[in-house]
Amino acid sequence: MKVAIVGCGNISRRHAEAYANTGRTELVGAADIDLGKAEEFVAKYGGRAYPSVAELLATEEPALVSVATPPGSHAELAIEILAAGKSVLLEKPPVLSLAELDAVVRAEAASEGSVSVVFQHRHGSAGLRAADLLGRGALGRPLVAVCETLWYRPVSYFDPEWRGTWVGEGGGPTLGHGIHQIDLLLHLLGPWRTIDATAVRLDRPVEFEDVSLASVVFESGAVATVINSLLSPRELSRIRIDTTGGTLEVNHVYGYSDKDWTFHPAPDAAKAATLGLDPGVRKAPSDAVASDDPWTASAGEDVPSNHEAQLTQLVDDLLSGRPHSTTLASTRPTMEFVTALYASSITATKLHRTDLTPNHPFYQALNGSTPEPGLKNSFLT
Ligand SMILES: NC(=O)c1ccc[n+]([C@@H]2O[C@H](COP(=O)([O-])OP(=O)(O)OC[C@H]3O[C@@H](n4cnc5c(N)ncnc54)[C@H](O)[C@@H]3O)[C@@H](O)[C@H]2O)c1
Structure with missing residues (x-):
């Protein structure tokens, strides 16, 4: 070809x-x-x-x-x-x-x-397995998730003319960096319903945010927190999903292999009944990990998540x-999420996914089409 x-x-x-x-x-x-x-x-x-x-x-x-x-x-x-x-x-x-x-x-x-x-x-072997197992309920019903992109970009990163500007780069770590983890989270958990977000510019010479935080409710009822930062010297990219069946977690930086994923099955009823009785001495539920859980049992060839x-x-x-x-159509929920995160932080309101019609001010531009970068007014600087 x-x-x-x-x-x-x-x-x-x-x-x-x-x-x-x-x-x-x-x-x-x-x-x-x-x-x-x-x-x-x-x-x-x-x-x-x-x-x-x-x-x-x-x-x-x-x-x-x-x-x-x-x-x-x-x-x-x-x-x-x-x-x-x-x-x-x-x-x-x-x-x-x-x-x-x-x-x-x-x-x-x-x-x-x-x-x-x-x-x-979305294309590493463990990501494909996670989407398949979660999609058919084999890991239980998702309840709580954490999605973190804590990266570090020095001031010099913004030297190229196109960086740091709404026109060239389009947004900060929410759009440019955290979008990888956000896309994977949405791919694993399905449609989101509402976002309540805060974005701030704390240190870098950019028109937009250098940190953003969001509290998210999914159509399924599951909830998540999402954080995106360019100010975090020990970098990590992490998604953790607690389901009725256990905790699925990936912890990497710029690309994962199978070894970066873990699944800790929920403890069985007898073990669970003992948890919390004496928090000072009990062992973590991770002790209950069995080798025949659906995650471990589905392991195959390791394909890292790269180009x-x-x-x-x-x-x-x-x-x-x-x-x-x-x-491109499959990435629309991700772009809607990013749009809503900016809209929610700039307008200080909770955004519903269905709010983002072509008439919505943030449909045309992630800064709400404000002539002055909107963040200057509503973000901490
Ligand atoms: N998937 C990933 O993990 C990943 C990682 C890094 C960057 N990216 C993305 O890749 C893209 C490029 O990033 P980069 O770091 O390689 O940027 P870069 O600045 O290193 O390279 C961009 C190149 O495009 C050229 N260019 C600009 N406008 C052009 C045009 N209209 N026609 C032809 N050439 C043009 C520039 O001269 C430059 O050589 C961005 O969208 C970035 O977000 C993705």
């Missing part, structure tokens, strides 16, 4: 390497507005260099184009590639607003091509004419 890549910066090499490792793709070209970067890129990975996607598409016939440019350009580039009848793989965050998402969905409906989104943490895991699946899907699971 012929593939191409637009945007030859940091993450583009992950795309090139993942495509090459499938053994079933040919990289026909790479485009970057900085032609020198495209030339350097193709010298290493193959194909021809172009200064724009338009020029690439005028000459080459890729079936699939990876868009690895800053988020502010994703929607426009996706629409351009779809108009040429080609499929698109958009880096996260796929778009900067629900309005952009719907515009790309309309372009997709009118095109022969399809749009997929990079959310690699290679998802792009291998995507190439397989496209070559066999199957839709890829991580469609």
Whole structure:
């Protein structure tokens, strides 16, 4: 399958390497507005260099184009590639607003091509098992969840012109970083119903937040807390879900393997009856872990959650004419969640998912389309 890549910066090499490792793709070209970067890129990975996607598409016939440019350009580039009848793989965050998402969905409906989104943490073997087991109730009914993205980005991280701005980056750790864990959480727990959030700018030179916190209620009745930070020196990415059957947890930073996941079954009735009688001496319920619980029993080949895991699946899907699971449409709940988190923090109200109609002020832009960055008024600085 012929593939191409637009945007030859940091993450583009992950795309090139993942495509090459499938053994079933040919990289026909790479485009970057900085032609020198495209030339350097193709010298290493193959194909021809172009200064724009338009020029690439005028000459080459890729079936699939990876868009690895800053988020502010994703929607426009996706629409351009779809108009040429080609499929698109958009880096996260796929778009900067629900309005952009719907515009790309309309372009997709009118095109022969399809749009997929990079959310690699849906594609590791343990993530796939978690979605399957939770989806069919094999781990019990989800009740309480914690979703943490505690990362560290120094001031210098915001040096590139596009970073730190609503226009270029689109948002802070909620949109740009925590979105990985948020997407996985929603993928595992299903539709959310309400969000009550706070976002603050404490330290970094950005137009938006550097920390956000949300309290979430799901349609199932389950509840979660979500925190996203760029100020946390010991970095971690963690999702913990307590169900009626046990506690499922993944604890990693930028990508997990099977070993980063644990499942602690709920204690049996006899053991549970003893818990809390003498909190000073009792052992943790984790002692009750059995090797034949549904989580352990379903273990298979370990596939880490990286670009290679998802792009291998995507190439397989496209070559066999199957839709890829991580469609743009499947990421709408995640973009709605991010939109609602900003709307809730900026307007100091609780947001319901159904509030986010095209008439809602935050449908057009994550800062509510306010001429001045809205956060300046309502965030702590
Ligand atoms: N999935 C992940 O784990 C992951 C990790 C890092 C970054 N990303 C995402 O990948 C994207 C790129 O991030 P990066 O860190 O590689 O950025 P980067 O700044 O290193 O590279 C972006 C490149 O795009 C080029 N570019 C900008 N506008 C262009 C246009 N219109 N046409 C062609 N080229 C253009 C720039 O010249 C630059 O070379 C972002 O959306 C980011 O959020 C995803």
